[in-house]
Amino acid sequence: MAPTGRHRAPAEPPSSPHDAVLAAAARHPGRRRFLTVAAATAALAFSTNLPARGASAPRRLDANLIDRDPFTLGVASGDPMPDSALLWTRLAPEPFEADGGLGQRRVTVEWEVALDERFARVVFRGSAQALPEYAHSLHVEVAGLAPGTVYHYRFRTGGWLSPAGRTRTAPAPGSAAPSLRLAAVSCQAYQDGYYTALRHVAEDDVDVVLHLGDYLYEYAVNAVGGERRYTGTALPDVFDRETVTLADYRLRYALYKSDPDLRAAHAAHPFAVTWDDHEVENNYAADRPENAVPPADFLLRRAAAYRACWENQPMRAAQLPQGADARVYRRLHWGSLAQFDLLDTRQYRSDQTYDDRPHAPGPESDDPARTITGAAQERWLLDGWRGSTALWNLMPQQVCFSRRRFAEGADAPLSMDAWDGYRASRDRVVAGARSAGIANWLILTGDVHVGYAFDVKEDFDDPGSRTVGTEVTCTSVASGRDGAERPANWDTYMRANPHLRFYDGRRGYLRAELDRKAARLDFRTVPAVSTPGAPVTTAASFVTEAGRPGLNPV
Structure with missing residues (x-):
């Protein structure tokens, strides 16, 4: 999530060790991505001593x-x-x-x-x-x-x-599991505050934790830990720079996992982890970086970030990166009660339009060829829905799916980084859910550092149109610092988005409990993360009934 615009790589050929690769790609445009990924893979293997086929194993340490x-x-x-x-x-x-x-x-x-x-x-x-x-x-x-x-x-x-x-372990395949209790978390900038919300997650009685991205941030962390304001031992200078190399990302994960509340949450519950942008770089899109960096250099950075992510997360072998690529979209089941379709809306997306600044919908953002998931992942999602026998279909993913106007009026600006910047992609997914007969669609979202509850509308231009699902955002663990119950734009957002049923700007997590009749959604918040040990309260609760999409306050 970024409040400012982005800068793209310049059109003229950059001076880079990968110039030859890029020149070859320019002569064969269809091979450009393959060649840059291959260059990144080769460079990563060379620079990090990956075991080569036939090479002897490293010596054993007693x-x-x-x-x-x-x-x-x-x-x-x-x-x-x-x-x-x-x-x-x-x-x-x-x-x-x-x-x-x-x-x-x-x-x-x-x-x-x-x-x-x-x-x-x-x-x-x-x-x-x-x-x-x-x-x-x-x-x-x-x-x-x-x-x-x-x-x-x-x-x-x-x-x-x-x-x-x-x-x-999950219930037996197809079994009539009576309930599922989960927590959803995201966005834990270490320098923005303590992980108090994760301590409460560790103590909560949940079956699984969904981490929806921005597990770490690439930004520098100073000697006092930013908002943590350490007065004792200072952090090493190695953290006071942006992460770029494999060593940088490995060390940054070590810093984050030095937090006892994060370790406690991991030890208490199984996690299902996906990523967003900051695991690599703010608001990157596929092979396009935020700043003016040659594509091959950025893919080398992406390869390092993906590798460090897998090394430091409880991910299976199927998610092990191959160079600059890793498949993290995947499907989990909880008996016949729930199907989880975890998405990756970063690795395959079209580049953001309008310089990635808030903008009203226009011909660039509404190009039907644009995608936030990539064609293969979109087919996988829709095919999975057509084959689903679950009562609840959960879609854990990164950025706001529902329309979110930043001002009143039909020409109000929208986020070009969220699904609002990819409306054709969203329309295809909504149509796919309708075609598959998905009756109980629950979208779980991170990224925005606030708690939202949306009725997902068949037509967001018509507030009276059919509600086809529910979207809830889980606020942030620490990103955005302490936050406020009602941010300055609260009134504007609530008027501009009639399908927005709840908005809270404090830190915390989302707890959801699903059974055969309904899903209960609790927004759990803490008053501050600038000091450790804050209590947790439930800011609001909603229920959506099975077979009757829409949010009902409890």
Whole structure:
């Protein structure tokens, strides 16, 4: 989310190490993207010592020689499935050093899964190699688990034992799961405040947490941690610059995961993670950067960011990047109760129009060829709806789907970075939901640093048109600093958008509870993030009934 416009790469050929690649692409336009991605992949492999085919493995480090706690970044689990769990950790006895304090040695790590928190009933155990090529991260996919079951897990290396984590598997495929309770979070700029909302998420009784993007921010963090205003040990200078390289992004994840509230939320619940722009760079669009950077250089940066994201998140092997590409859109199920279609609205989108500034709809933004998802992901989404047998169809994604006028009047400006800047793309998705007979469509959104509740209209120009779904935004964990219950534009937005049923500008998270009759949506807010430990309250609650789209206040 950015309040200002963007600058595009200049038309004239830039001076760059990748000039030859770009020149070849210019001679063969259809191959341009392939060549730039290939250049980024090759450069990334060269610069980060990725294991080459046939190369020998790095030497093993005797774990008994590790003299500091290597589990400083905590543990996590992700993408719950009926028969498996993804378990994550990353070894880093010195998390603020580029190599995490382990150099270029591989480390053997043992893991175990139990039915009880005391690990008296261990049901699975094994070992895995933490490799320096992947920043000593582990992504263990444990198969053979029972559906709908809570498990506890932990890791061990040498004499060090990790914190214990708690996860759960999804209900059996097609089973009539009676309920689902989830939390949705997004936008946690470290320098904007404490992660108090995540501590409350950790203590909440939810089955899964959806992280909807902007897990980290690329902007510099000063020695006092910005709004955190540290008075003790200063942060290293390595954080006081924008992230560009793989080492930068790895270190930034280490900084974010140094927060105890974030680690607590990960340890308490399985996460399903997608990304937005700041995991790479503000408001980037596919291979187009925000600023005047040659495309091949930007794709090298994107490759580094995607790689570091996978290394530091509880994502499965299917999400492992291939150079500058990674497929993070994916589908999860909660028995026959809910289908999750997690989207990626950054990697495949058309470039923002009108210099990415607020603008009334026009011929550029309304070009029917424009897409925010890319054609392949759009087909995947609509095909998935046609095949869905779930009662609730959830669409966790990044930017506002519903129309959001910034002023009153038909020519009011809209966000060119959100679905308002891709109205043809939105129309196709709405038509696809209607064609598939999706009756209970719940869109979960991040990005905007406020809590919104929208009735999704078949025709946003006609307030009386049919309501086809519900969209809720989960505000931010920290981004935007403390915020206010009623921001200065509250009255304007509520008048300009009759389908907007709720608007709150404080930090927090969204809690949703779905059953066979209705979905209850609770906007959970904290009064401040500039100081730690604030209490949480429910600012508002709504219910949308199964088979009757639309928000009803509780």
